[in-house]
Amino acid sequence: MRQIRGMVPVIPIPFREDESVDRDGLAALCAFAADRDVGAACLPAFASEFYKLSADERGEAVQVAVKAVGGRIPIVGQANHGSARLAAELARANQKAGASVVSVALPRTFAYTEADLLDFARTVGQAIDVPLLVQDWNPAGPSVGADFCARLHEACPNFRYVKLEEAGMGPKVRQIRSACGDRVGVLEGWGGEHMLELFPAGIVGIMPGLALIDVLGRVWDLAHAGEMTAAYTLFAQVHTWIAFSLRSVESLNYLEKTLLVRRGVLRASHVRRPTVTLDPDSQAYADLLVERMLAVVAALPAPSAAGRPAGRRQGCQG
Numbered sequence: 001m002r003q004i005r006g007m008v009p010v011i012p013i014p015f016r017e018d019e020s021v022d023r024d025g026l027a028a029l030c031a032f033a034a035d036r037d038v039g040a041a042c043l044p045a046f047a048s049e050f051y052k053l054s055a056d057e058r059g060e061a062v063q064v065a066v067k068a069v070g071g072r073i074p075i076v077g078q079a080n081h082g083s084a085r086l087a088a089e090l091a092r093a094n095q096k097a098g099a100s101v102v103s104v105a106l107p108r109t110f111a112y113t114e115a116d117l118l119d120f121a122r123t124v125g126q127a128i129d130v131p132l133l134v135q136d137w138n139p140a141g142p143s144v145g146a147d148f149c150a151r152l153h154e155a156c157p158n159f160r161y162v163k164l165e166e167a168g169m170g171p172k173v174r175q176i177r178s179a180c181g182d183r184v185g186v187l188e189g190w191g192g193e194h195m196l197e198l199f200p201a202g203i204v205g206i207m208p209g210l211a212l213i214d215v216l217g218r219v220w221d222l223a224h225a226g227e228m229t230a231a232y233t234l235f236a237q238v239h240t241w242i243a244f245s246l247r248s249v250e251s252l253n254y255l256e257k258t259l260l261v262r263r264g265v266l267r268a269s270h271v272r273r274p275t276v277t278l279d280p281d282s283q284a285y286a287d288l289l290v291e292r293m294l295a296v297v298a299a300l301p302a303p304s305a306a307g308r309p310a311g312r313r314q315g316c317q318g
Contacts, residue, residue: 002074004101006205007208009210010048011042011043011048012253016270022268029210033073041210043075044058066099067098075101076099076103078104079093082109087123087124088126089127094128101160103135103163106135107120126155132156146178163189185204187204187207188206195220211256215297216235244289
């Protein structure tokens with residue numbers, strides 16, 4: 001089985017002005033990711049506005065992505081739902097649509113116990129045959145740890161990845177690796193903000209947005225080559241954008257699309273309502289940051305004949 005490594009961008013769902021899904025635009029975004037030889041691409045997740053999509057639209061998004069990449073990279077089909085049974089149904093649909101990996105976010109709307117969350121994840125994992133990725137974004141407290149991962153892997157051997165999104169989780173990453181070995185890889189979320197902090201702890205990749213995936217991929221490659229100073233220098237140029245865009249999930253969705261439009265990858269930056277409207281000062285700062293990010297992208301090494309910057313890693317390892 002191919003192991004996901006490196007960059008796993010979350011693909012935003014593009015909308016037309018009437019808020020209908022732009023399928024051609026979605027296919028173009030997926031092709032953009034595949035052209036950059038990422039480890040995999042994920043949708044529809046929080047940064048895809050999954051919570052504004054119908055069940056049919058979620059399934060169709062995975063189908064469009066699978067067709068668009070044509071097997072060049074794995075597609076991670078996200079199956080988020082507050083119900084374990086319905087999340088399992090979405091997971092089966094994603095597998096049927098061709099997803100190589102199925103991802104599900106643990107429900108954090110209420111204060112469920114770890115046993116409740118384990119039951120939820122086990123229900124989804126046992127409904128599919130492909131590898132399972134469990135996301136835990138818990139704004140109210142700590143995410144799950146080594147014991148949860150070990151117990152879930154024992155119940156579901158196809159549980160292969162966990163995506164965590166919190167600061168200072170280096171010890172937790174090491175504990176998960178100690179408990180699970182190479183059977184469960186830890187992916188860092190939250191836009192990749194903590195990637196350099198966690199690289200020495202043994203994360204296998206990051207799951208950021210799509211708009212700066214080539215820049216973050218270069219940072220990852222430099223770190224992987226032991227060139228930490230160069231990695232830090234490049235990462236520092238985009239960190240302000242990551243922190244600013246992550247003030248809320250809604251601001252992330254709008255700003256990611258805005259930058260993708262400026263990069264010529266996306267036709268329009270429409271999001272589905274309700275959304276966050278930036279105040280004039282924030283919008284002016286966002287415009288300044290967009291210009292800075294375009295300059296950072298323009299300064300990247302020229303693509304090699306394989307279509308990626310010289311020195312880029314293989315997207316997946318066997």
